[in-house]
Amino acid sequence: MQDPRLRLLAVIALSAIAFASVRGAVLAFAWWVCTLEGPVHLWRSRWPLIVFLPLVAVSLVLLVTGGDWASYSLRIAVVLLIAIFAYQDQAPGEFLGVCTWLLGERAGFDCGLAGEISLASLRALESEIEKATWALSLKGIPVRLRCIVSLSAGLFYGALRRAYDQADLLVARGYSQGGSCCARFQASGRDIVVTGAAVAVGIAAFLPVGEFFILVQ
Amino acid sequence: MELVFDRVNVKRGEVSIRASGTFSPGVHLVTGRVGAGKSTLALLAAGLLSPDEGSIERRGISRSMLLFQFPEWHLTGKTVDEETASFGVPAEEVLARAGLSGRGRDDPFSLSRGEMKKLLLSCLLSRDDDLLVLDEPFGALDCTGRQWICREIGERRREGIVVLCTHERHFLPHVDMIWEFDGHTLSCRGRVPAAIASWQGAPPAIKALIAAGRLPRNVARDDIREAACRTRD
Numbered sequence: 001m002q003d004p005r006l007r008l009l010a011v012i013a014l015s016a017i018a019f020a021s022v023r024g025a026v027l028a029f030a031w032w033v034c035t036l037e038g039p040v041h042l043w044r045s046r047w048p049l050i051v052f053l054p055l056v057a058v059s060l061v062l063l064v065t066g067g068d069w070a071s072y073s074l075r076i077a078v079v080l081l082i083a084i085f086a087y088q089d090q091a092p093g094e095f096l097g098v099c100t101w102l103l104g105e106r107a108g109f110d111c112g113l114a115g116e117i118s119l120a121s122l123r124a125l126e127s128e129i130e131k132a133t134w135a136l137s138l139k140g141i142p143v144r145l146r147c148i149v150s151l152s153a154g155l156f157y158g159a160l161r162r163a164y165d166q167a168d169l170l171v172a173r174g175y176s177q178g179g180s181c182c183a184r185f186q187a188s189g190r191d192i193v194v195t196g197a198a199v200a201v202g203i204a205a206f207l208p209v210g211e212f213f214i215l216v217q
Numbered sequence: 218m219e220l221v222f223d224r225v226n227v228k229r230g231e232v233s234i235r236a237s238g239t240f241s242p243g244v245h246l247v248t249g250r251v252g253a254g255k256s257t258l259a260l261l262a263a264g265l266l267s268p269d270e271g272s273i274e275r276r277g278i279s280r281s282m283l284l285f286q287f288p289e290w291h292l293t294g295k296t297v298d299e300e301t302a303s304f305g306v307p308a309e310e311v312l313a314r315a316g317l318s319g320r321g322r323d324d325p326f327s328l329s330r331g332e333m334k335k336l337l338l339s340c341l342l343s344r345d346d347d348l349l350v351l352d353e354p355f356g357a358l359d360c361t362g363r364q365w366i367c368r369e370i371g372e373r374r375r376e377g378i379v380v381l382c383t384h385e386r387h388f389l390p391h392v393d394m395i396w397e398f399d400g401h402t403l404s405c406r407g408r409v410p411a412a413i414a415s416w417q418g419a420p421p422a423i424k425a426l427i428a429a430g431r432l433p434r435n436v437a438r439d440d441i442r443e444a445a446c447r448t449r450d
Contacts, residue, residue: 131290134265138283139303141293150295157326158289 001037001194003187004094005101010198011086017205018078022071024205025078031201032081035194041088047126048084055080087122095119097183106178113179117166121159128155218242218277218347220262220378222403225271229257236261236403237271240378244370244390246436247382248418249398255382256286258403259352262380278378281348284341286356288333292325297336300325304340315339330357335365342369347377355385363388367437386420389436410434 001007014031017024032038042048055076062069099112132151136143220240227234234254240262249255260266261273263283275281285291294300298321301308312318315335317328328336334357341349351370355363367390370379381392395412396405406412413423414432426433426444433444 128290131285132293134260135285135291135293137265138263138291139293139305141303147293150293150299153295154289154292154326 001089001188001191003185003191004090004098005185006187006191006195007086007089008098008102010195011082013198013202014082015079017202018082019075021205022074024202025075027201027205028082029078031198032078032085034197037089038081038085042081042084045088045126047129048087051080051084052077087119090119092116092120092123093183096181097185100179100181101183101185105180109179109181110177112181121162124162125155125159128158218378219274220278220348220380221274221276222261223272223274225261225268225273227257227261227266227268227270229254232401234258234401234403238396238403238405240380240394242376242378243393244379244381245394245396246389246392247380247396247398247403248384248416249403250418251384253398254401254403255384255398256352259283259350259380259382262348262350275348278347280344280346281350282341282344282346283350284337284352284354286353288330288337288357289326291337292333294325297321297323297325297328300336301340304344306340306343311336311339311343314343331359331362334358335362338366338369345376348380349377350380350382352382353384354381355383355388360388366390371437388438391435391437391440395436409436 001010010031014028018028019025055073058076059069059073061067062072093116096109096112096116099115100108102108103111132154133143136147136151141147218241222236222238222240225236232252232254234257236254236258247255247258257266260283261268263281264273264275265283292300294303297312297317298308301311301321304311308321309318312321315332315338317332317336320328325333325336334354338351338354341351354366354370358366363385367388370381370390381390383389392409394405394408395416396403397416397418398404399417406415410432413419413436414427416423419427420436422441422445423433423436426441431444431447433440
C-alpha cells in the first residue's frame, strides 16, 4: 500500500475485529490473504514469524489449564499476521509522517520519532541477525543455545551503541521536543479499494448478520 | 582450482549486479566505485548469497572464507580467545601477529575497530583456505596496518584464490589480475602488468605514470615508486 494513513486505518480496523471475535479473525485473515501483499512480504522474509513462539507457549498453557485456547490462538494469530504486514509493508519515515499528520507537530512528532527509531532498530536487528548467521556459517559453527547467548550479547551491545549515537545526533541537530515533518501522501486506486474492503470487513464483523437475514425473510 | 561466475545476475534493491568470469589461483583485485557491487560479489563468491540468474561454480575449492567489510559482523565469541578458537586457529600465534598479545581474555567488543580488523585478518590469514575473499580489508587500519596486510596478502599469492574487493587507492598488494565494475557489471581487465594500462579507475599516481609512458610492473607502492624512478623502459 502506498498511503500509510490508509494502511494504518486498515490495520486498526482489522486488528480490532480479529481480536474481538473468531468471525472477525476469519474475515481479517481472508482480507490478509486476498490483498496478497501480506503473504508476499512474509514469503520474502520469514523471520518475523518468531513472534508466534510466545503465542504457541501461551496457547499450550491455556490448553493444559482448560482455557479457550483455540479461539484465543486463532484471534491473536491473525492480529500478529496483520501486525507483521504493517511492519513489512512500511517504508522508513512513513510512521513519523503519519503520526505528525495525525497528532500534530508536538506529541505527534515525538511519538512518530520514537516509533521510527524503534522500527529502524528492528530493521537493523534483522540485518544483524542475518550477518551473525553468515558468520556462524562461515566458521562452520552449528546454531546452538551457547552461540545464541554470545550473539545476543553482541546484538544488544550494537543496539545500545546505536541508541547512544542516535541520541548524540539528535542533540547535535538541536532536537529538544516536537518538530515538523513535511510528508506527502499519495493514495492509489488500489489503496482505496483495499482499505474500503478492510472497513467493510470491520463493519460486517460487528453487524449481527444472522438477525439481518431473519428480518429479510 | 577455479571460481567460475557464469552470467551471474543478482538484484539488490533497484540495482542489478552482473558478473561473468573465472577466478584462478592468485590475487584478484576487484575495484569499483562505492555501491558498484563489490560487497555483493564478495558474498556471492563466499557462497552466502545465491544469484537470481546464472550460476557460480567452485571447482576444486573445499574451504572458503570471507572477511566482512565490518569486523563486528564476524564476532561470535565472548572473549578474544574464543573468537580466535572459532576460526580454528592457534590463539597465541594469531594474537602475536595482530599485536594483541595478552588480550585473550578481553571482550572482543572492547577492541577498537582497527584492532578487531587486525585480529580477524590475522585469524583468516592463519587459515589454509582455498578461497579467501576480502571485502575492504584496509578499512579502519592505519598506514602501518595497511602495509602489514599488503605484505600478508603478498605471501599468500601462490597458495590459493584471493579475491580482494576494495576501493583503496594508496596501499595495494602485488596482484595477479585486475577486475573492475563498469557501473554494476564486473569486467575483467586481464593479467597484471598488461591490465594496468586498461584499468579505468586506476589511482592517479598510476594514471600519471601511464601518461608518462612508464607502466608499473604491478600496483603495489614499491612498483609505483620503481616506475616513477625508472630512467628508461
